[in-house]
Amino acid sequence: MMIAWARIRAVFRRRQLESELDEEMRSHIEFATEDYLRQGMTGDDARRLARVKFGSVEASKDAHRDARGLPLLDGLAYDLRFAVRSLVRDRGFSVTAIIMLALAIGLNAAVFGVVNTMLFRGFALVKHNSRLLYIQERYTLKGCCLLEADFDVWRRQSKSFENLALVGSRSITLRDGVVPARDLIATTLTTNSFALLGVLPILGRDFAPADEVAGAPPVVILTFHDWQARFGHRADIVGHVVVIDDAPATIIGVMPQGFDFPMHGQLWMPRQHLTEAASHRPSASFAFGSLADGVSKATARAELDVINQRLEKEFPASNKGVRALARTFSEFFIGPEARMIYGSLWAAALFVLLIACANMANLALARTLSRSRELSTRIALGAGRARMLRQVFSESVLVTTAAGAIGWWIARWSIYTWAEATRTRYLLLDYTTGPGILLYLIGITIVVALILAAIPMAQTLRLELNGVLKGDSRGVTLSGSVKRLSALLVAGQMALAMILLAGTGVLARSLWNILGADTGLKGAENVLLGRVSIPRAAYPASEERNAFWDSLLSDLALLPGVEAESLATAIPVGNPGARPVEVEDGQTVAERRPSVTTIAIGPGYLHAVGGRQISGREFAATDRPASPRVALVNQSFAAQYWPGQQAVGKRLRLDRDGARAESATVVGVISNIMQGRPLRDKFVPIVYLPFRQAPAFRAVVFVRTVGPANQMAGRVRSALESAAPGVEVEDYSTLQAAFAVNRDLMDLEHAELPKHAGVAPVFAGIALLLATVGLYAVVARSVRQRTREIGIRIALGATTDNIRCLVFAEAKLPVAVGLMAGLMGSFAINRLLESQLVRVSPNDPVTLSCAPLILILAAILGCLFPVRQALRVDPFVALRHD
Amino acid sequence: MGDSKLDLLQGTLDLMVMQTLDAMGPLHGYGIARRIEQLSENEILLNQGTIYAALVRLQQRGWISAEWGVSDNNRRAKFYVITKAGKRQMMQERADWQRLSSVMARVLSAGADAK
Numbered sequence: 001m002m003i004a005w006a007r008i009r010a011v012f013r014r015r016q017l018e019s020e021l022d023e024e025m026r027s028h029i030e031f032a033t034e035d036y037l038r039q040g041m042t043g044d045d046a047r048r049l050a051r052v053k054f055g056s057v058e059a060s061k062d063a064h065r066d067a068r069g070l071p072l073l074d075g076l077a078y079d080l081r082f083a084v085r086s087l088v089r090d091r092g093f094s095v096t097a098i099i100m101l102a103l104a105i106g107l108n109a110a111v112f113g114v115v116n117t118m119l120f121r122g123f124a125l126v127k128h129n130s131r132l133l134y135i136q137e138r139y140t141l142k143g144c145c146l147l148e149a150d151f152d153v154w155r156r157q158s159k160s161f162e163n164l165a166l167v168g169s170r171s172i173t174l175r176d177g178v179v180p181a182r183d184l185i186a187t188t189l190t191t192n193s194f195a196l197l198g199v200l201p202i203l204g205r206d207f208a209p210a211d212e213v214a215g216a217p218p219v220v221i222l223t224f225h226d227w228q229a230r231f232g233h234r235a236d237i238v239g240h241v242v243v244i245d246d247a248p249a250t251i252i253g254v255m256p257q258g259f260d261f262p263m264h265g266q267l268w269m270p271r272q273h274l275t276e277a278a279s280h281r282p283s284a285s286f287a288f289g290s291l292a293d294g295v296s297k298a299t300a301r302a303e304l305d306v307i308n309q310r311l312e313k314e315f316p317a318s319n320k321g322v323r324a325l326a327r328t329f330s331e332f333f334i335g336p337e338a339r340m341i342y343g344s345l346w347a348a349a350l351f352v353l354l355i356a357c358a359n360m361a362n363l364a365l366a367r368t369l370s371r372s373r374e375l376s377t378r379i380a381l382g383a384g385r386a387r388m389l390r391q392v393f394s395e396s397v398l399v400t401t402a403a404g405a406i407g408w409w410i411a412r413w414s415i416y417t418w419a420e421a422t423r424t425r426y427l428l429l430d431y432t433t434g435p436g437i438l439l440y441l442i443g444i445t446i447v448v449a450l451i452l453a454a455i456p457m458a459q460t461l462r463l464e465l466n467g468v469l470k471g472d473s474r475g476v477t478l479s480g481s482v483k484r485l486s487a488l489l490v491a492g493q494m495a496l497a498m499i500l501l502a503g504t505g506v507l508a509r510s511l512w513n514i515l516g517a518d519t520g521l522k523g524a525e526n527v528l529l530g531r532v533s534i535p536r537a538a539y540p541a542s543e544e545r546n547a548f549w550d551s552l553l554s555d556l557a558l559l560p561g562v563e564a565e566s567l568a569t570a571i572p573v574g575n576p577g578a579r580p581v582e583v584e585d586g587q588t589v590a591e592r593r594p595s596v597t598t599i600a601i602g603p604g605y606l607h608a609v610g611g612r613q614i615s616g617r618e619f620a621a622t623d624r625p626a627s628p629r630v631a632l633v634n635q636s637f638a639a640q641y642w643p644g645q646q647a648v649g650k651r652l653r654l655d656r657d658g659a660r661a662e663s664a665t666v667v668g669v670i671s672n673i674m675q676g677r678p679l680r681d682k683f684v685p686i687v688y689l690p691f692r693q694a695p696a697f698r699a700v701v702f703v704r705t706v707g708p709a710n711q712m713a714g715r716v717r718s719a720l721e722s723a724a725p726g727v728e729v730e731d732y733s734t735l736q737a738a739f740a741v742n743r744d745l746m747d748l749e750h751a752e753l754p755k756h757a758g759v760a761p762v763f764a765g766i767a768l769l770l771a772t773v774g775l776y777a778v779v780a781r782s783v784r785q786r787t788r789e790i791g792i793r794i795a796l797g798a799t800t801d802n803i804r805c806l807v808f809a810e811a812k813l814p815v816a817v818g819l820m821a822g823l824m825g826s827f828a829i830n831r832l833l834e835s836q837l838v839r840v841s842p843n844d845p846v847t848l849s850c851a852p853l854i855l856i857l858a859a860i861l862g863c864l865f866p867v868r869q870a871l872r873v874d875p876f877v878a879l880r881h882d
Numbered sequence: 883m884g885d886s887k888l889d890l891l892q893g894t895l896d897l898m899v900m901q902t903l904d905a906m907g908p909l910h911g912y913g914i915a916r917r918i919e920q921l922s923e924n925e926i927l928l929n930q931g932t933i934y935a936a937l938v939r940l941q942q943r944g945w946i947s948a949e950w951g952v953s954d955n956n957r958r959a960k961f962y963v964i965t966k967a968g969k970r971q972m973m974q975e976r977a978d979w980q981r982l983s984s985v986m987a988r989v990l991s992a993g994a995d996a997k
Contacts (some may be wrong), residue, residue, distance in 0.1 A: 027912070027958065028910075028930065030957065031912035031959070032930070055929025059929075067939045068935075
């Protein structure tokens with residue numbers, strides 16, 4: 001005990017004890033010298049003998065330190081200080097190593113975080129997500145939905161689930177004294193849902209079973225966000241009464257911040273029981289249940305199957321072929337292949353880490369080679385090998401720790417970026433970077449540190465002392481197989497980088513084609529738009545609505561700086577509804593009526609959004625409810641249904657609310673404007689109808705400004721909002737911004753493209769960096785080993801160019817092999833991407849010729865430093881010493 | 883000559899140092915080393931530097947204590963003295979050592995007889 005205390009104290013009194021020890025040893029040697037002088041020796045001999053008798057000062061000091069303090073801790077502090085100094089001296093190595101490892105470690109932790117959330121964690125705050133199964137039913141005809149009657153049977157009969165809950169939705173209109181009316185989606189839940197998820201309200205109470213009973217007073221639970229944004233964080237919110245679909249409903253609770261289940265931006269109401277008949281029809285809901293203790297997913301699935309088979313016999317009419325499909329969180333919400341896709345992402349990240357480690361090993365080898373003389377000298381001076389090993393070890397620990405710290409920052413940033421980039425308005429996942437990710441990061445950092453320490457440590461043990469000191473720099477030699485292995489490794493990295501570059505190239509070009517696609521619009525950045533709605537009750541007649549919209553538009557026209565104004569039922573690029581159309585005297589048969597996109601637009605629409613009139617006229621103020629029906633078509637429609645004919649004057653008939661409307665006369669053809677699926681390179685046929693002939697309660701109002709739109713934004717908005725009492729403005733932005741928001745909702749086939757095009761360059765960049773560093777490490781090591789040879793060549797008259805060729809020759813083979821393998825890999829891999837590509841061939845010649853160029857440039861860069869080193873070899877020094 | 887010198891057994895140096903301090907009174911590191919060499923008649927391979935590790939070890943156990951002082955020839959040096967606890971420890975170890983060496987002597991002579 002006392003000894004331990006003394007040792008600990010010694011660690012803190014290091015400085016004093018060290019200087020005392022120095023003094024003691026100095027006086028020791030002086031005593032000895034004086035003794036020998038007295039014995040009649042000469043000054044030099046006496047001093048020499050005193051030192052010989054004393055033995056190695058360094059070793060004695062080490063022994064003293066070990067006996068005195070806490071050898072490990074004390075040594076560690078010493079080793080670390082030494083390691084810092086030696087790493088600072090070798091800045092190139094340290095920076096390269098730290099950046100490379102930080103990227104690999106950070107990427108790994110980020111991918112781990114993303115995969116963990118996607119596959120396991122799921123919704124924020126939900127507990128035991130892995131014990132939850134989400135259930136819908138599969139039909140022989142169509143896969144979706146659920147028969148609510150079946151849910152009730154499962155709930156009664158199933159033993160596998162501790163508890164089962166049902167989640168549906170309904171759209172409601174929410175009114176409140178202060179807050180304007182809102183159309184919202186309400187999530188309807190069985191009252192046990194929150195308890196099952198393990199999340200309880202932070203204010204008020206949870207739903208109680210009585211709330212679900214028919215005729216119970218309506219109650220609502222709010223999201224934290226709603227409580228803050230719409231109800232101003234009021235403390236007395238619980239008990240507040242709002243109006244939902246014209247009936248009063250009481251707010252009974254507020255859920256915790258971040259909880260958004262299963263959809264973003266809604267509120268919760270108790271489940272409404274359907275009529276007996278309706279409960280046997282598919283409804284767009286899903287069930288979820290927590291597995292009872294000790295029950296496996298397979299058991300639960302089997303039990304549901306048995307119940308459903310029984311139901312099939314009992315209700316053959318509704319339940320024929322209906323099977324329950326119980327899926328995990330990731331299968332249900334992310335997709336059936338989620339495990340495969342995100343699993344391989346993880347594998348890829350681990351592979352990158354492995355390559356980074358291999359590169360580090362090569363770098364460390366090159367470094368040990370150039371330090372072999374330093375290390376041997378220190379060993380010869382009496383520093384123990386254990387000490388050397390510890391020092392080499394602490395250097396790798398230092399490098400990996402720094403890399404881990406930077407990696408943690410990279411990981412957090414990437415997860416945040418990923419969460420932002422992939423958030424949709426439907427699914428909000430819990431991407432908070434918690435201690436789990438930190439632990440994972442620390443874990444891999446430790447493993448990396450151990451791997452990295454092992455290699456130079458092994459080399460240090462094998463140092464051939466005598467050889468090195470005699471001047472043979474090859475104290476550390478490499479066998480041919482190791483060399484071939486590392487060359488192969490570099491070739492592999494080159495191939496990987498090439499494949500990733502080529503993939504990135506075609507994805508980026510696809511994205512470019514989408515972003516740069518002709519939308520048929522001009523000056524979208526100068527168009528302000530807002531979704532305006534008016535209260536139904538205030539404008540019951542269509543003429544009243546027309547009067548409102550007309551006066552709104554004329555008010556806007558009077559604002560200074562407004563160039564044009566109009567309205568429509570949908571924004572360009574958005575996805576409006578389609579209706580069956582019958583084209584008279586055209587090529588479509590009356591029986592097979594194709595569905596065609598329709599939009600109602602006001603006068604001046606073309607000027608406002610930047611389209612062009614091709615023939616005929618635009619809608620005019622005279623096209624009103626009572627006047628003859630008219631329509632416009634776009635070029636695409638005209639070309640498809642009346643090819644080579646004059647479209648103006650033709651007639652077509654559209655269905656309206658399921659019934660056939662009277663036929664309309666085409667009065668003009670306008671230029672194609674992107675609508676619906678804008679990622680495609682072709683425009684869909686569109687029929688435009690006059691807004692005035694069927695004025696709606698809601699419309700998108702467009703205002704084209706003369707100057708920059710943002711300078712006008714405030715004035716236009718207040719003009720819209722103050723147009724009449726009860727008017728609401730939503731989604732207020734510019735047309736250009738609306739594109740970006742809508743892009744992910746428009747073309748589902750390519751919805752993943754921006755995500756892929758965003759992730760691919762990151763991987764490609766890291767792969768390229770790794771390949772460059774890998775090549776650098778191998779070439780640099782080889783140059784260090786060949787210093788003497790290079791010296792001789794220079795002495796014999798080799799020119800700068802000769803030496804350069806010599807170095808580049810080292811790189812030639814791995815690069816060439818890597819390029820070939822990469823090119824072949826690209827042909828194969830890019831084909832898998834084909835479904836995501838837009839107007840780019842998977843074997844895009846531009847990409848496939850640029851990628852090798854970039855790679856060769858990177859390879860040259862990797863060789864530049866070793867070349868400089870080789871050129872700096874001084875033949876005299878090289879020959880004399882080595 | 884160097885080849886035939888004895889390597890020090892683990893722990894023996896500590897005992898020698900204590901014995902020396904007990905016999906000679908306060909001594910500095912060089913004095914202790916010198917004394918051990920003289921007594922062993924140069925039979926022991928002693929790097930004098932290694933004595934300092936032994937000194938700090940003994941000090942931490944409380945068996946010797948140290949103080950800075952001035953030597954006969956006016957040189958500043960650290961002087962070591964054996965403590966009471968050190969004396970007890972020394973007696974103990976001396977007894978152990980004597981028992982061990984007599985056992986060793988018996989075992990080795992029996993081996994020599996058998997030849």
